[in-house]
Amino acid sequence: MDYTKHAFFEGKNVPLSEANISIATHGFLYGTAVFGGMRAYWNEEKQSLFVFRPYDHFRRLLNSGKMMSMTIPYDEEALIQLSLDLLKTDGWKQDIYLRPTIYKADVGIGVRLHELRDEFCMFVIAYEPYVKNDTNAHVTISSWRRIDDNVIPARGKVAGAYANSALIKTDANRAGFDEAIVLDNNGHVSEGSAMNIFMVRDGVLVTPPITDNILEGITRHSMIEIARKELNLEVVERSIDRTEVFIAEEMFMTGTAAQIVAVTKVDHRPVGSGAMGPITTKLRNTFDDIVRAKNPKYLHWNVEVK
Ligand code: PMP
Numbered sequence: 001m002d003y004t005k006h007a008f009f010e011g012k013n014v015p016l017s018e019a020n021i022s023i024a025t026h027g028f029l030y031g032t033a034v035f036g037g038m039r040a041y042w043n044e045e046k047q048s049l050f051v052f053r054p055y056d057h058f059r060r061l062l063n064s065g066k067m068m069s070m071t072i073p074y075d076e077e078a079l080i081q082l083s084l085d086l087l088k089t090d091g092w093k094q095d096i097y098l099r100p101t102i103y104k105a106d107v108g109i110g111v112r113l114h115e116l117r118d119e120f121c122m123f124v125i126a127y128e129p130y131v132k133n134d135t136n137a138h139v140t141i142s143s144w145r146r147i148d149d150n151v152i153p154a155r156g157k158v159a160g161a162y163a164n165s166a167l168i169k170t171d172a173n174r175a176g177f178d179e180a181i182v183l184d185n186n187g188h189v190s191e192g193s194a195m196n197i198f199m200v201r202d203g204v205l206v207t208p209p210i211t212d213n214i215l216e217g218i219t220r221h222s223m224i225e226i227a228r229k230e231l232n233l234e235v236v237e238r239s240i241d242r243t244e245v246f247i248a249e250e251m252f253m254t255g256t257a258a259q260i261v262a263v264t265k266v267d268h269r270p271v272g273s274g275a276m277g278p279i280t281t282k283l284r285n286t287f288d289d290i291v292r293a294k295n296p297k298y299l300h301w302n303v304e305v306k
Pocket residue numbers: 037165191192193194195196214215216217218219220254255256257
């Protein structure tokens with residue numbers, strides 16, 4: 001962490017070393033915070049930085065806030081402007097990751113959502129891949145279940161709910177796996193610890209619907225559109241059973257931090273041929289061009305930092 005870089009904190013950009021909250025802050029004590037995870041990509045040819053789908057990321061952040069009774073004095077456009085200003089402050093010239101958060105900022109004890117002050121903050125870090133083994137990941141089926149939408153909003157990014165993701169990730173890594181597939185309480189495949197999931201069956205791309213306790217992933221949404229428009233693939237959103245993952249032709253996971261991770265083994269069983277498949281390869285390459293503002297058809301997803 002580079003503490004000399006800037007963060008947006010309590011209404012202005014300050015060095016990260018000065019962006020600090022009290023240990024008695026509500027959001028820290030009770031996990032009453034919602035966050036986003038956005039990326040900006042460096043385009044070498046254009047010598048410019050492009051934020052990927054910031055409007056959609058901030059809309060999801062504000063919606064997560066809505067579910068948790070949070071209000072801030074910024075709409076999507078204002079939040080985009082704050083991010084561009086922040087990125088310009090440090091003149092980033094590399095791939096980066098932006099972490100915006102809305103949190104219950106009052107100090108003191110008392111579990112609730114109402115009658116508490118909300119604050120918005122945001123910091124930037126240099127990008128590091130979430131799953132290192134992203135072309136041949138070996139995943140397990142987690143013994144943990146995905147949080148249910150009737151427990152904590154599953155379609156939003158609620159900080160406290162990430163204790164669930166942390167349990168999933170650590171147990172999978174300690175058992176020697178790169179990542180885990182998580183089932184929901186109905187026994188259906190929901191997603192990974194912080195990634196959505198796709199499989200190819202009989203040439204059709206299948207992913208769980210947004211009503212199966214998944215986070216409404218922006219990479220997932222991009223993938224569905226790219227698969228349909230660029231690869232002419234049929235894409236179906238439906239529940240996935242546990243054993244379908246053993247007989248899928250291809251499988252991959254998607255997320256802002258992870259990008260597209262090819263899953264080639266599930267609990268020691270090869271997926272398809274046991275190597276990254278042609279559809280996954282094509283989607284990875286197409287996506288990488290799109291996020292770097294190299295595909296003229298998708299420039300509406302790229303916001304240049306200037
Ligand atoms: N599921 C969970 C639980 C996540 O934390 C993330 C990362 N934000 C995703 C899926 C992928 O979402 P996105 O593509 O919007 O990053």
